[in-house]
Amino acid sequence: MTECPVCAREIGKAVEEPQDVKWLLLGFIEDKISADYAKEILGSYEIPAVVISKSGFLGQAGLTLPGFYKAGAQLFEVSVPEDFVEEASGVLDMALGDRWRKNETRS
Numbered sequence: 001m002t003e004c005p006v007c008a009r010e011i012g013k014a015v016e017e018p019q020d021v022k023w024l025l026l027g028f029i030e031d032k033i034s035a036d037y038a039k040e041i042l043g044s045y046e047i048p049a050v051v052i053s054k055s056g057f058l059g060q061a062g063l064t065l066p067g068f069y070k071a072g073a074q075l076f077e078v079s080v081p082e083d084f085v086e087e088a089s090g091v092l093d094m095a096l097g098d099r100w101r102k103n104e105t106r107s
Helices: 032-044 080-098
Strands: 023-029 051-052 076-082 100-102
Touching: 023 032, 023 080, 032 051, 032 076, 032 080, 076 080, 080 100
Parallel strands: none
Antiparallel strands: 023 076, 023 100, 051 076
């Protein structure tokens, strides 16, 4: 089967996902290399993760766009399902150290 270039799932394969998954903003990363590594390392632990660029960085080619957020804002946001928050935090602490910041506003 062929894989989707975006999510790497097999195209044509039925995927059952719970509809009531609550995603939480785990933290922030300031550089693209660390953000890419965070997504890769979380995936290797089978932790679903979404990394969103707030910097105006688009896609693998690195097309630049005007920034949408104020200067000084963290450039990448990492979100995970709430059931993975503690495990994902530990993994990022181990893998990235001080190159990421935990979201302290989560309740």
